[in-house]
Amino acid sequence: MFSPTSCRISLAQPEEDLPTLLQTLNDFKKQSRQPTETAYHAILRCACDYTIRRGKGVGRAGIHDAESDGLGWHLAVAALRDAEKGGVDIGEEGLAQLLRLSTVYPHILPSILVELSAKSLPPTANMYNFIAREAIASENLEQVILVVHEMFEREMTPNPALVKHVVRMLCEWGYPRLALQIAEKVESGSRDGQRVDTAVWVQILITSADNQFLSGVVTAWDRAVQSKIYTPDEGLLFSVLNVAARWGRPDLATKALDVLPDLLIRPQETHLVPLLEAYVTAGQVPEAVKVISSIRAAGMIPTALAAEPIVFALSSADLIDQAFYALQDMRESGQSIDVVALNAVIEASVRLGDLQRVRATQGAAVELGVTPNIDTFNIVLSGCVKAEHRALGDTVFAEMNEHSISPDMTTYRRMIMLCLTQSTYEDAFYYLEKMKADDIKPPHTVYQALLRKCITAEDKRWMAVREEMESLGYKMQQDISRRIAYPETSGDSLARNDSWAERAERSLREI
Template structure:
């Protein structure tokens, strides 16, 4: 409700309210009763008439005061209308004429429940009584319709204002925009904005926020960002509506628009000390990684730490990716040291950005190895995860010689191999079908006291299935289960693919076991089995 009009309503009713609440109110009523007990009937009537005629506005003022109180309550608009209409009936019962405040309250109640016909009828009655609606009256109606998104009803009010020659104000236009927001009519909202500019009427921050809200809902990130900058150029207090900043930030992040993300992050977090949640931070740092914006990625990590979030491995992958996109592999390796300093043990998953950068590019793989050597010469520790990602890249390139040669340099680099180190070499052996080399790696792994994990067993099963003799694949599968581990789907896929090729009757047993673990046998393998069986 229009707070200015509400205050006027209440101000009109204040004399009556003050009198009703004053300490003299009760004594006066009691003295009146005592007076009536001793006076004649004529005297009482005379006194009553005197009081009534001496305070002609008091009865209507009291009703208007009640109307203003009802409109100010927090229950729903339909209940408010019911209560308003009850008071209106009481006014009519006393044959009191409505004044501007009475009509304003009634119009507000009708408009807030989207009863446009009743609004127009009430306006006609108001004019018939000689009370002309003011700009404030119309604004109040437009504002009430805005809450319901009733832009069609608003159009009728605007037409009425034009007919009366009443120019629309900032409040009028803002109410129109607010209604369009609920209907997501972006183009129509732009038309309203253009009219405001033509008439030199400024938009407030709420209207900008409403139009930006439409842009967000229709995924128009570029327009949303443009409107945000326009609001800032006009020196509007964007910090008073953090939702607007966060909405543009989130939408731009989803669209991978680095400029808007960086701008909104700076305004929201660095300049206005706002605190985006973890979800927004992860979207922002992902964009930073894709764009090679190391500074932004670092700021997001710092923000997460300062606001009590426990660092997780996946927080750091975008920072590593940002370094990779800038071509700074050495700094990307240094992220592993930062992770360990933060209490996180990096896994192979953490180095995926580096692995993807090196994939199938021998010159870059060699460059990565030389960086590890350089770190060693600088008396810096070489992280085993950094060493492993170079091995994995060699394996991806199906270069078993380079893989093994790199593997043999672990000691010279000061690296103690872990289970991922051996798994990387096994992948190279699988890719090149070098079963004997794989067996040697397994022996060395056992000598080093490294316990195989499910990936290791899956690799060993896959390696066995590359040779003519694949009996050991069953042994590795049973050994894995004996440790209480559920074999991964890929372990069964590798085994079933080999059994299908050979039309091995054990295929049926393995397929049934695979399904008991909730895995589905790939259709292509089923078809290969049927064809091999027919032959």
């Protein structure tokens, strides 16, 4: 420590370097002269400047290279202790200089805070804000989080500008949950009723929607959008709708849809399907069924793809009954029922393997005021294929003619598959020829199924099927090619043939 003889010194200007400062201090010590508060400020500033200059290449792991000995840090701590021994209060400016070190070496901030607490020199809110700004400038996320946490621990509220930058940084790094916690903590802990800026909530909303973070979306939506301060664009609305669909929040989806008129956008199926999915996820399947009809009521044509969530949700007979009762309630209340909604209930019954329920639901179309379309009959045919019920399939095909509905590629494909489930499958070739006569190109799956069946039954027509198949540019699957190239010659050929046949039949049902 220097002797009591003090002297004001003017040193450590920005352009001076550390060696010059150390030499000056050594000269003062020989003269028994003690640095004043201003001198300590200069010492700390010079030490920090030296550290910052020499620490440009410092990574987050810690000190290395030119500053590996931590000279700037040791000098700053020595100055702090010397000032304390001499009874010199370095004040807020001195503390600010000391804390600048943590912007280069984040891992020493806890040590600095402990050191200051031990000296009864707690950092002020301004100092914390300064450290945080420096950390943000260097994109040091860990440092930012630590500083904000320390401020909350000391019941300090970060200033609005700092909150805005911290949230922006967290959102850019994909941490919407932490950004939300900080924003809520600022508002709940503010003694003067400080409110987080709308731009902050918008950032939280966007990042939360991108990361499917429900709490962030709900809270930020209420703060930014529901208050009519901010109007999201269509892209953000789609993100919010996807969140609502995933987490089963039809109320959130409805709020998002309510914004479309403000954007002069007419609702499309892509907007309404997430609402349907939200109802399904929430277990409100009857409401989801009603959404299908509302899509057509809005002037759009719903697709079977839009109804897929309903089909997969109706996984039991009870749920299918609930959906059907919802259709009946709609009919009784005077609401129109879309055929896509009816088809969804029929397809769910097919998936359940309940062919009787399939036919009963199809037969209720007239009662519900619904006109079956080509998809209705094709779905019922898929149930016939699954149940291998050839007679019913023929009846359904005949009903299509009665309703003046022309078969399409799916119809013929399923009729061919249905025929191939029987031991007598001559009609499969009949429907193949009829399909071609209607200028419908048979798909690859039809030829594969015919080829498998013929080879399994040792039907020589497989050669004609293969020839026609190849003329259309289709290739055989590898197992069929191997079967043709290497026919069985051993005594266990029958067992292998049966195994292959079973596999072929399973393949038919999957098509």
